[in-house]
Amino acid sequence: MKIAVLPGDGIGTEIVAEAVKVLRALDLRFEMETAPVGGAAYEAQGHPLPEATLQLARQADAILFGAVGDWKYDKLERQLRPEQAILGLRKHLGLFANFRPAICYEQLTHASSLKPELVAGLDILIIRELTGDIYFGQPRGRRQAPDGHFPGAEEAFDTMRYTRPEIERIAHVAFQAARKRSRRVTSVDKANVLETFQLWKDVVTEVGKRYPDVALDHIYVDNAAMQLVKAPKKFDVVVTGNMFGDILSDEAAMLTGSIGMLPSASLNAGNQGLYEPSHGSAPDIAGQGVANPLATILSAAMMLRYSLNQPEAADRIESAVQHVLAQGLRTADIWSQGTTKVGTRQMGDAVVAAI
């Protein structure tokens, strides 16, 4: 088994180092190989996703990814910016199924912006389609407007698209995930305005008929953004497209108040996967040894479970994380009065010790 380790930028290197430490502590047989990605790769090799990094990722069974991005690359042309690395990996590896849990840990309920009773025990699984939609749809670009309000004016445009099989496969992923949970799926669309999401709604409904044991409902994206704030616990498995999923999964993650705790997985049809924390590269705190490594450590657990077929090892990591939380150890982002503030490394060490 081979894991490609892509730490990336900002706090990426620090948090990935802790996850690697935890993986090693498990004493399993797999190979890990590190490669640069994002801004770090651009600096070293002139491209955010160098060919060698992509090759390594292709050959690996799983990818452990840190984070990419920094303000300082904002002026680069789009194709060279760090985010292109993650978009490129998703595209080239066909990582169409993105799992983003929004879980509110019992000990961290108070960290949420929401009143505790609204988030205590929250456990939503957002399943976001990750290789289609307006993220990758062609054509796109700049031109003179061919028609519209200002014909002839400078215009930029993108194309939102979904084919039936793309919707079908992500719908199956959602229904199957729901079978392992509370058998409820909410599909988010904007069928009242968009052709793309009318097809989305139709296809999800059809696929749903093959899962008579799973309850399906549909909600418009604007209403979903509201209901997440109003009553997040009403949701269980949420399935949606790439663009809406980007927005809603971040909103849901922030509801928990502890985005530094949330892992994610992006899988392809062969269960090869990329695992990364839900948070970003946080350049403002990079290099200070204060970042929370738990989202990355929990991403490593997801990796063991989904791509490396090591569910017991995944359980061991997750129990160890529960244990350090119970011990009262907290990085700055989740610290509160009465708990013990620790740095990135101490947190990683504590998880290793608990294993």
Added chain:
Amino acid sequence: MKIAVLPGDGIGTEIVAEAVKVLRALDLRFEMETAPVGGAAYEAQGHPLPEATLQLARQADAILFGAVGDWKYDKLERQLRPEQAILGLRKHLGLFANFRPAICYEQLTHASSLKPELVAGLDILIIRELTGDIYFGQPRGRRQAPDGHFPGAEEAFDTMRYTRPEIERIAHVAFQAARKRSRRVTSVDKANVLETFQLWKDVVTEVGKRYPDVALDHIYVDNAAMQLVKAPKKFDVVVTGNMFGDILSDEAAMLTGSIGMLPSASLNAGNQGLYEPSHGSAPDIAGQGVANPLATILSAAMMLRYSLNQPEAADRIESAVQHVLAQGLRTADIWSQGTTKVGTRQMGDAVVAAI
């Protein structure tokens, strides 16, 4: 001066009736004419936006709109569904500038999902572009996928587009609005992924140079969805496109906990405007006399201020609403222990009395 009154569906008729009562109580000289819209118009005349209704709206100085929509129209073809009425009015009247305030009323702070300290005094103005973007972009439709992951498969697609002048005019609206407030504008984009929003960001930045007294910052839409939950009071004027504005304005409205209080305005270049509550037609409580008419009454106040040049009359309505809140009168949606629960009509009567 002529006001087109379009009550629409669900609670629309009930809440608009109260706003009309309040307008009459002001004893100003204007004509009001009512016409059917949405599902009601479809039932009566076979189309959600009949030609006569559109004509009335065109000729009026302002439109007082209730709400449209009901589950029972879900099976109709898209062009006949109630929402098409509002999309049609926006398009035909060129109502490109949508103002959606998210205000947390002092007496209603507890109604928010968020902890009181995070929302007390909240006052965000979301300015959403309303006639462009993927809402109206052509081409759109269904076809066989010309390329992509599943060439030849059934595909649905839409086009996101913005021209430079469309972005310029909404940016000017935002900067000018900010001058009447705290001189801060946040522009929301997804320039890291979308061509359309790279142009958006570029143009807003350029226009911003003409307002050196207004601070401008840029945020990605996913991050905006997070920051609204985490620290909503950091925002003041937020400007964004039609699709992102749909999602974020609803999220922001719900943060206040009292969407039944929030008005909205949609203006064209000639200050002709459509005024409607931020909430929907709520078919589940329609006809029961329990809906909150205050968002519609406050929309009437916005109408007096923006389209009818009657700022004092607008002030009178807004003060009257403050007064009834201070009296402790509450409709069911904002009721809490220790306040007096009233119905739609009683609430309208109380506002009239306060005027």
